[in-house]
Amino acid sequence: MPDESIDPSRLAAAKELVEAEEGPRRRLAGPLGWGVSAAAVGMSLLFLYWAYGTVTTQILRLVFLAFTLVLSFLLYPARSKRGLMQVAWFDWLLVAASLLVVGYPLWDFEEFIYRAALPTQRDQLFGALTILLVLEATRRTTGWILPGVALGFLGYAWLGAWLPAPWTHQGYGLDRLVGHMYMTLEGIFGVPLDVAATFIILFTIYGAVLEHSKAGEFYVNFSLAATGGKPTAAGRTVTLASFLLGGPSGSGVATTVTLGSVAWPLLARAGYDKASAGGLLAAGGIGAIISPPVLGAAAFLIAEFLKISYLEVIALAAIPTLLYYWSIFIMVELDAKKFGAQAVAVEGESVWSLTRKYGYHFLSLVAIVVFMLWGYTAILSVFYATVLAVALSFLRRETALIPRRLAKALEDGATGVLSVAATCATAGIIVGVVTLTGLGLKFSLIILTLAGGSLFLTILYTGLAVWVLGLAIPVTASYIIAAVITAPAMIKLGVPDYAAHMFIFYYAVLSEVSPPTALSPFAAAAITGGNPYKTTMMAWKYTLPTFLVPFMFTLHPDGVGLLLKGPWTNIVWTTVTAMVGLAALAAGLTGWLLRKTTHFERALLVAAGLVLVYPGWLQDVIGFVLFGLAAALQARGRGAPAGHPVLAAERTGEEK
Numbered sequence: 001m002p003d004e005s006i007d008p009s010r011l012a013a014a015k016e017l018v019e020a021e022e023g024p025r026r027r028l029a030g031p032l033g034w035g036v037s038a039a040a041v042g043m044s045l046l047f048l049y050w051a052y053g054t055v056t057t058q059i060l061r062l063v064f065l066a067f068t069l070v071l072s073f074l075l076y077p078a079r080s081k082r083g084l085m086q087v088a089w090f091d092w093l094l095v096a097a098s099l100l101v102v103g104y105p106l107w108d109f110e111e112f113i114y115r116a117a118l119p120t121q122r123d124q125l126f127g128a129l130t131i132l133l134v135l136e137a138t139r140r141t142t143g144w145i146l147p148g149v150a151l152g153f154l155g156y157a158w159l160g161a162w163l164p165a166p167w168t169h170q171g172y173g174l175d176r177l178v179g180h181m182y183m184t185l186e187g188i189f190g191v192p193l194d195v196a197a198t199f200i201i202l203f204t205i206y207g208a209v210l211e212h213s214k215a216g217e218f219y220v221n222f223s224l225a226a227t228g229g230k231p232t233a234a235g236r237t238v239t240l241a242s243f244l245l246g247g248p249s250g251s252g253v254a255t256t257v258t259l260g261s262v263a264w265p266l267l268a269r270a271g272y273d274k275a276s277a278g279g280l281l282a283a284g285g286i287g288a289i290i291s292p293p294v295l296g297a298a299a300f301l302i303a304e305f306l307k308i309s310y311l312e313v314i315a316l317a318a319i320p321t322l323l324y325y326w327s328i329f330i331m332v333e334l335d336a337k338k339f340g341a342q343a344v345a346v347e348g349e350s351v352w353s354l355t356r357k358y359g360y361h362f363l364s365l366v367a368i369v370v371f372m373l374w375g376y377t378a379i380l381s382v383f384y385a386t387v388l389a390v391a392l393s394f395l396r397r398e399t400a401l402i403p404r405r406l407a408k409a410l411e412d413g414a415t416g417v418l419s420v421a422a423t424c425a426t427a428g429i430i431v432g433v434v435t436l437t438g439l440g441l442k443f444s445l446i447i448l449t450l451a452g453g454s455l456f457l458t459i460l461y462t463g464l465a466v467w468v469l470g471l472a473i474p475v476t477a478s479y480i481i482a483a484v485i486t487a488p489a490m491i492k493l494g495v496p497d498y499a500a501h502m503f504i505f506y507y508a509v510l511s512e513v514s515p516p517t518a519l520s521p522f523a524a525a526a527i528t529g530g531n532p533y534k535t536t537m538m539a540w541k542y543t544l545p546t547f548l549v550p551f552m553f554t555l556h557p558d559g560v561g562l563l564l565k566g567p568w569t570n571i572v573w574t575t576v577t578a579m580v581g582l583a584a585l586a587a588g589l590t591g592w593l594l595r596k597t598t599h600f601e602r603a604l605l606v607a608a609g610l611v612l613v614y615p616g617w618l619q620d621v622i623g624f625v626l627f628g629l630a631a632a633l634q635a636r637g638r639g640a641p642a643g644h645p646v647l648a649a650e651r652t653g654e655e656k
Contacts, residue, residue, distance in 0.1 A: 025075050025415070032087065036074050040414035041407055043067045047201050051383040058113065061189045062102050064197035067414070068421040069098035069137050075415060076140035094133065101130040105183075116183035119175055127178030131429065134188060138426040141419035145472045149481075150426045153433040160437060166446065169437045180436050187432030191304050192424035192480055198379055199300035199310070200420055205413030206364075206386045207294065212409040213393035213401055215361040218354065219244035220262050225351040234270035235280060235332030238263050242284030243291055243325055252296075252475075252512045256285030256520045260527040271342045274530030276335070279538025281527070282520040283328055286512045286543075289475060290321050290505075293368045297420050298479035298508060302501050303378070305483060310378030314369065316502055316563045319575055320549050323562070326579055327545040330586040338592035357396065364389040420476060427480040434484045444489035455493045459554050462486045463507050470511020471518075479508040495554050499563060503550040510547055513539040545585040548613045552578055558615035577620050581612025584627050594634040604630035 028036055050060060073094040074087055104126045105112045115123060131154075135147040157177060160169035172180075181187030185194075210216065223241035227233045238259060245255050260281045267277035289296035292314045299317065303310045349357075364385045371381035393401045401409060434440045447465075451457035465486055469478035482504045490500040512520050518536050525535040552574075553559040560566055561574035587593040588605035597605065604626050612623030 024077065026077060026087070028074070028087070036071070037407075037411050039067070040071060040411040043071070043414040044201075044205050044410035047197065048205065048383060048386070051198075051202055051379050057185070057194070058109070058189065059106070060197055061185075061193050062105060064201075064421065065134075065188070065193065065425060066098060066102040068418055068425065069102075069133055070095050071415065072137040072141055072418050072422055073098065075418070076137075078140065094136070097129060098133055101126050101133060112183065116179045119179045119183060123183065124174050124178045127182030128174065130182050130188065131178075134422065134425045134429070137418075138422040141422045142474055142477075146423060146426055146474070146477050149473065149477075150429045153430045153439075156439070157433045157437055166442055172436060176436070181429055181432050186435055188425050188428045190428040190431055192301060192427045192431065192476075193421070195300045195304050196297070196417065196421045196424040199303075199382075200297050200424075201413070201417045202379060202382045202386070203294050203300075204417040204420075205410065206382050206389065208409045208413040208416060209386055209389045209393075209401065209406075210361070210364070212405050212412070213361070213389060213399045214358075215389075215399075216245055216258060218358040218361045220259065221348060222351060222354050222358075224262075224266075225348060225354055232333055232336040234263070234266045234272065235336060236329070237266060238280050238284045239325055239328050239332060242281075242287050245288065252282075252286035252288050252509075252520045253523050254285075255288040256282050256523050257527065259285060260524055264527050268528075269342065270336075271340060274525070274528040275534035275538045276339075278521060278524035278528045278530045278535035279540075279542055280328070280332070281524040282513055282518070282535065282539040283542035285520045285524070286509060287321070287324055287328075289509045289512070290317060290324060292317055292321060293365060296509065297424075297476045298505050300378075301476070301480060301483070302498075302505060306498055306501060308498070309372070311369070311372040312498075314372075316498060318564060319562045319571075320502070320506065320546075320553075323549050323575075323578055323582060324543075324546045327582045327586055328542055330583045331542050331545075331590060334587060334590040334592045338590060338596065358399070360392045360395055361399075363392060419474075423474055423477050424480075427477050430477075430481055431484050440485045440488055443485040444492065447486060447489040448492065451489075453493070455490075455495070456555060458489050458493055459495075459503065459551060462490060462503065463550070466504055466507040467511050467514055470508050471514065475508045475512065478511065479505055482508065490554065496560060496565075498565075499553050499560055502563060503554050506550045510543060513543050541589060544589060545582045545609070548582075548585070548610075549578070552613050552615065556615040561615070573620075574615055577612050577615070577623070580627065581609045581623060583609075584612060584623070584630075585609030587630075593631065597630075597634070601630045601633050604633075 027033075047064070073091045078088065078091070112123075119127065135150060138150075139147045154177065156163070156167070157172050159171060160167075161171035163169075182189075220241050223237045223244060227236035227240055241259055241263065242255060245259060260278075263281065264277055267280070272280070289298075295313070295317060299313050300310065302308075302316075303313045367388050368378075368381050368385045371384055372378060376384070390401050390406065393399045447458055447461050451461055462482070466478060466482045469481060473481075483501060487497070487500045487504060490503070491497050495503075512518055513536070518539065521536040521539040522532045524530075524539070525532040528535070549562070553562045558566070558570055558574055561571040562578060564571060584605045586609075587597070588602050588609060591597050591602055593601070593605065608623045608626035608630065611619045611626065
């Protein structure tokens with residue numbers, strides 16, 4: 001569907017929301033623009049080389065931070081509406097300071113790393129300056145909130161002796177804070193930054209290579225061709241395309257905007273009103289962050305925190321991702337019947353023609369998993385997949401990554417990681433405070449006390465905490481903070497560590513569509529012209545059943561079957577009952593199964609869904625009985641008058 005069907009001002013507004021997530025970026029031209037582009041390309045090439053070669057861990061993280069700080073201060077202005085075309089004098093000072101604070105440890109590296117327990121005054125000066133530079137880079141790329149949270153944690157470390165119980169601790173001065181945050185691998189240079197410097201940048205480069213070889217365009221056209229011709233075609237297209245687009249991009253908001261610019265005219269022609277269309281686009285968009293093989297940045301952190309391979313993380317995410325899209329798919333099917341969606345004819349090539357010409361775009365995605373199955377690390381796997389994607393692009397002239405296009409892909413790969421890199425560096429400060437002060441154990445103890453030892457309440461409080469965190473800070477940061485301060489509480493009550501971390505990861509992702517503020521629905525509303533808050537509520541409706549999925553694999557031992565753990569019989573049975581349960585919930589929330597439901601039938605469906613999603617034979621029997629009763633009542637009254645096309649009516653009303 002052509003982009004011309006959308007008001008350009010709406011698309012510009014949506015892109016502004018993408019910038020709200022990543023910060024407004026300068027558009028540099030001339031020699032300075034070429035220099036910055038060359039630095040970004042050099043960063044990508046260097047870290048691609050280090051994926052294959054070897055380098056000391058500390059050196060890798062120091063150089064990565066240097067690139068992150070320098071490019072952030074050159075590309076992101078201090079104020080969102082000023083300095084978008086030129087670099088201010090104080091930005092050059094920050095660039096010089098960034099090179100200085102990174103070069104200082106490298107100057108006498110062997111001596112530097114042994115002074116962490118007793119840092120000199122010069123060490124303290126450079127360390128404090130590094131913390132300030134990291135916070136400023138994060139403020140420019142993601143906003144004020146995360147740096148403010150980090151400052152709050154630093155204040156907690158500093159003032160611990162004056163705090164009331166149970167928050168009190170001995171308190172730490174500048175020497176201990178600098179030694180821990182700047183001179184060890186526990187603070188700024190901790191696991192989050194290491195993951196950004198190894199996994200995340202390589203997957204970001206890979207996504208940029210796919211984008212510039214027009215893989216994204218192929219995925220959308222493939223989805224349109226594969227699902228067209230039926231009343232449910234528009235919704236199915238969004239569901240399939242969001243999965244295909246999301247895997248390489250790893251960004252919910254970016255996927256929502258990319259897909260929305262193509263799919264909104266299709267949804268409008270099918271009869272979707274603005275809020276429902278925007279809600280569906282946002283729900284599909286955030287699936288990007290949970291879709292294998294790339295997932296989101298936080299997924300790489302799971303592998304590092306749990307000391308498992310990334311292939312295992314993909315396996316953990318496989319069935320929950322299936323359930324997420326299954327829930328949306330069922331909602332789409334039921335909405336199409338309830339609201340009288342119209343079949344939309346889509347002009348263009350057939351699915352077979354597209355696959356024959358451009359199907360090679362699928363190969364590198366599959367190759368990542370194949371390489372890992374062959375025993376390669378995730379880092380080497382994505383390296384080889386990137387090389388493969390570049391090579392395959394030359395199969396057709398229009399997709400070939402000629403030098404100019406390849407350079408642009410490498411540049412976008414480096415600049416695309418800056419906001420995540422700055423987030424990870426700041427998150428490292430927070431993690432450093434937690435490990436230094438023992439805050440994680442204190443917070444977990446408080447959660448357990450409030451929950452009275454109840455596993456359900458502990459999980460519920462954890463979900464609420466992650467939800468609130470996710471309203472204010474990026475997914476990666478909310479996952480890191482929650483993982484270090486709330487995961488121990490669940491683990492202490494017997495939840496497997498991998499299940500606890502996956503729970504936190506999914507709630508961090510789902511906060512992207514949670515009221516009252518959610519960037520993906522707001523971006524979708526900017527494209528459709530709908531009300532942002534109504535769009536957010538519709539996105540919440542489409543994803544609401546999947547808010548229960550994390551509870552499935554944490555509340556009961558059998559639930560880990562959804563994470564591909566345990567006997568295959570349990571994995572299959574738990575997955576099937578979960579799918580039926582989510583379908584029942586979707587029908588209950590939509591108010592439609594075979595026809596419009598009565599209040600009693602709707603209550604039966606919701607009850608069946610809630611019971612079925614809890615693993616256990618008794619619950620499964622009760623759930624199937626309730627679902628069967630609701631279906632029987634629906635079948636008996638199927639001859640009753642059907643519902644009217646509400647979506648089309650609402651859409652007409654809005655246009656008036």
